[in-house]
Amino acid sequence: MKILAFAEQRDGAFKQSAFEVTKAASDAAGPLNADVVGLLIGSGIGAIASQLGGFGASRVVVVDDPQLTHYSTTAYAKIVAEVARKEQATILFLPASQMGRDLAPRVAVKLEAGVAADCTALRVDKGEIITSRPVYAGKALTDVRVTSPTSIFKLRPNVFTAGSTNGTSAVVEKVTVTLTADDFGARVTKTALATGRPDVTEAAIIVSGGRGMKGAEHFHLVEELADAFGAAVGASRAVVDAGWRPHDEQVGQTGKTVSPMLYVACGISGAVQHLAGMSTAKYIVAINKDKDAPIFQIADYGIVGDVFEVLPVLTGEVKKLLGKN
Amino acid sequence: MNIVVCVNHVPDTETKVKVGPDGKSIDKAGVNWMLGPYDEFAVEEALRLKERAGGQVTAISLGGDTHKETLRKALAMGVDKAVLLKDDSVRDSFSVSKALAEAAQSLNPEIILFGKQSIDYHNEQVPGMIAEILGWPSVSVVVKMDIQGTKVVCEREIEGGHEVVETTLPVVISAQKGLNEPRYPSLKGIMGAKTKPIEEKQPAAVQNRVEVLDMHKPDQKPPGKIVGTDATAVPELVRLLHEEAKVI
Numbered sequence: 001m002k003i004l005a006f007a008e009q010r011d012g013a014f015k016q017s018a019f020e021v022t023k024a025a026s027d028a029a030g031p032l033n034a035d036v037v038g039l040l041i042g043s044g045i046g047a048i049a050s051q052l053g054g055f056g057a058s059r060v061v062v063v064d065d066p067q068l069t070h071y072s073t074t075a076y077a078k079i080v081a082e083v084a085r086k087e088q089a090t091i092l093f094l095p096a097s098q099m100g101r102d103l104a105p106r107v108a109v110k111l112e113a114g115v116a117a118d119c120t121a122l123r124v125d126k127g128e129i130i131t132s133r134p135v136y137a138g139k140a141l142t143d144v145r146v147t148s149p150t151s152i153f154k155l156r157p158n159v160f161t162a163g164s165t166n167g168t169s170a171v172v173e174k175v176t177v178t179l180t181a182d183d184f185g186a187r188v189t190k191t192a193l194a195t196g197r198p199d200v201t202e203a204a205i206i207v208s209g210g211r212g213m214k215g216a217e218h219f220h221l222v223e224e225l226a227d228a229f230g231a232a233v234g235a236s237r238a239v240v241d242a243g244w245r246p247h248d249e250q251v252g253q254t255g256k257t258v259s260p261m262l263y264v265a266c267g268i269s270g271a272v273q274h275l276a277g278m279s280t281a282k283y284i285v286a287i288n289k290d291k292d293a294p295i296f297q298i299a300d301y302g303i304v305g306d307v308f309e310v311l312p313v314l315t316g317e318v319k320k321l322l323g324k325n
Numbered sequence: 326m327n328i329v330v331c332v333n334h335v336p337d338t339e340t341k342v343k344v345g346p347d348g349k350s351i352d353k354a355g356v357n358w359m360l361g362p363y364d365e366f367a368v369e370e371a372l373r374l375k376e377r378a379g380g381q382v383t384a385i386s387l388g389g390d391t392h393k394e395t396l397r398k399a400l401a402m403g404v405d406k407a408v409l410l411k412d413d414s415v416r417d418s419f420s421v422s423k424a425l426a427e428a429a430q431s432l433n434p435e436i437i438l439f440g441k442q443s444i445d446y447h448n449e450q451v452p453g454m455i456a457e458i459l460g461w462p463s464v465s466v467v468v469k470m471d472i473q474g475t476k477v478v479c480e481r482e483i484e485g486g487h488e489v490v491e492t493t494l495p496v497v498i499s500a501q502k503g504l505n506e507p508r509y510p511s512l513k514g515i516m517g518a519k520t521k522p523i524e525e526k527q528p529a530a531v532q533n534r535v536e537v538l539d540m541h542k543p544d545q546k547p548p549g550k551i552v553g554t555d556a557t558a559v560p561e562l563v564r565l566l567h568e569e570a571k572v573i
Contacts, residue, residue, distance in 0.1 A: 015484075071488065073453075073463055098483045102465045105418070105453025114417065114534025117448040130538065135446050136351065139342035140540050148534035185462030186492035193486035202484055205572070229573065247468075247503045248482065253338055253444060254362055254502050262572040273338050283570045284549070285562065291551075300549040301565055303558045313556040317563045321573060 001034035004089035006080060007052055007060070008099050009042050016202060017095035019055045019162035021155055024122060025093045026056020031124040034091070037061060038170060039083055041076055043069040049172045054165025061087070062174050070188035071099060077106035079177045084111060084150070086175070091129070096154040097201070104154050114146035116153045120259075120280065122160075129153065137253045137276030157201060158259040159280065200232045200251060205262045208234030208251055208278075212267020212288060212307055216244035221311040222266055228318040234258065234278075236268050252277035267307045270295025287311070326380035329434040330371040330404065331425055331451070332364040333443040334388055334395035342542075349537045350415075351445075360395045363440025366500035369507040370470065371438050372403045378472070381405045385428050387421055389413040393523055400518035401510035407521065410528040417535040418450035424528035425451065426458040434495065441466050441499040449499075456497035463497040464490050468504050 005025040007018035018038075025036045038052035038060035049060040063079050080103060084092055092107065094100040096118045108115045120141075121132035128145060131153060135142050146152070200206055207229065209222035216239075226233045235245035237252050251258055253273040263281035268274060270286070270293055278284070279298055286299035287310050296302050303310055336342070336351065337359045345352035360368075371382045384399035386392040387410040396407040410424050429437050439452040449465070456463030468487070469480035475494040480487050482501055510518070552558045552565065566573050 073465075077457070098466060098481075101449045102453065102463075105422075105450040106457040106463070108419065108450070109422075109454050109457035112534075114419065115448070115450055116535060117418075117446075117450060134543075135540070136336065136340070136342045137338065137444060137447075138543070139340075140344065140351070141543050142349070142540045143538040145536050145538060146534060147536050186464055186490050186496070188488045189491050190489040191483070191486065192489075199485035250502075262566070262570070276338075279543075283566070283572050285566070296549070296551070298546055298549075300546075300570065301562055302549060302551045303553055303555070303562060304551055305553070305555045305558070309556045310559060313559045314562070317559050318573065321563055321567060 002089040022055040050169040053168040053170030081110035113150035203232035205231035210236035210268030365507040367438040401514040420531040422454035452499040
């Protein structure tokens with residue numbers, strides 16, 4: 001039995017999800033008596049492939065083609081399906097990243113595979129994978145199994161820990177997939193990445209601000225704390241709708257769903273729709289003047305105080321601890 | 326231009342979710358339903374396309390009779406026609422996709438619009454599956470879209486930034502927040518929607534590939550610690566994060 005682990009890369013470097021997905025596949029492979037084969041697609045990316053061995057891949061298939069410098073839904077989907085068929089892989093693990101979520105449905109139709117989306121937990125039970133995933137904005141969880149002969153699992157980023165590499169190098173096999181202009185029905189022509197802070201969906205720590213910050217001009221307090229941690233900056237819907245912060249910082253039901261190690265909520269009351277986006281954070285800190293704010297019901301640690309007073313002091317203490325002065 | 330937009334009828338975001346008697350799905354009693362928030366961006370975009378290029382917008386929804394409420398909301402916003410694929414059974418994303426693809430195809434559209442995900446199951450599967458079934462290109466999580474003739478240029482969200490994607494009609498698009506500001510239905514629209522016909526069709530049964538075994542509430546977190554009431558609590562908070570939680 002083979003599990004094909006899709007290893008996402010961007011600009012020639014693995015995304016953290018590549019290691020998470022490979023390690024999760026390796027953990028499931030044990031009880032299933034299966035092998036993990038990594039799949040890496042791109043241009044000029046052969047050199048990094050063997051690293052997946054350190055997370056449990058015995059082999060890595062590399063499809064390296066200058067036409068694949070930029071992502072293309074249809075070309076990548078064709079490659080994933082073709083490699084899965086060639087390898088006779090009946091299980092595919094993909095990250096539930098933008099790329100993974102874009103690819104999985106098309107690959108699923110090609111392989112006639114059922115898809116378990118946005119998995120936050122996996123277990124092997126009597127020779128099959130059962131997965132747990134949040135529904136209704138995280139207000140409930142469902143246990144799901146895939147009943148088709150081939151199955152696809154999309155794993156939520158930042159939830160399955162990759163751990164550190166065990167130092168093994170995987171065997172790398174370069175595979176050619178014939179691609180014509182027709183395979184590039186939609187192609188990326190330009191990528192614009194914001195520099196500096198990590199993306200909220202990938203960050204280990206997020207410092208997030210809400211209406212309690214009382215204005216765009218005060219958000220520098222949130223940013224300074226974020227920079228002290230090396231964290232991403234998040235925002236509640238209220239401050240995004242008010243134009244204080246850009247939409248890509250929004251965390252919540254109509255924003256991003258995040259799963260960091262630490263979420264620091266500053267001046268955020270904790271509306272149900274906001275919690276939907278961050279309740280699976282490992283640790284939550286809340287700073288809010290209102291002791292009855294619902295955020296305190298899910299916070300691990302809280303300070304019932306004024307953000308304007310607390311944040312600068314917290315930034316100072318964090319810098320001291322992390323040796324950045 | 327023939328424009329199709331698929332809409333879903335979902336519990337509103339304030340809903341206190343309870344597990345129903347079958348142990349696998351939500352208890353529908355007392356739930357307030359709405360047109361999915363992401364679907365609204367899709368409906369709005371469909372209406373704008375029609376305003377620019379002329380043509381007709383048809384909204385399709387798959388589900389029970391109650392889905393008509395959501396179709397009426399789309400009609401009130403200005404959609405021309407509505408189709409209900411009447412089926413109360415449990416369908417997985419592929420099964421839903423097959424049914425919607427067939428219904429959409431019969432309308433001969435040049436574009437099919439969706440919200441990027443529905444806020445009940447968050448699968449984010451249907452738009453991509455339909456595109457694959459139809460053999461069309463697809464662009465997901467679109468925050469900007471420009472169509473000139475048959476050329477389509479979209480901006481989509483990716484981690485840490487945006488990608489510009491070029492493609493051609495016919496295409497499947499899933500809409501992300503930021504694509505547009507959905508209009509409020511006018512009073513005239515609301516009144517008109519009450520009398521516009523909703524065509525009903527029976528979608529063919531399709532075998533599911535995914536089975537929900539059970540639905541349950543997440544474990545309640547144990548209560549946290551209030552460390553203090555002002556900045557003097559900060560050193561203790563940092564100590565706890567460092568020594569107890571070990572996150573820094």
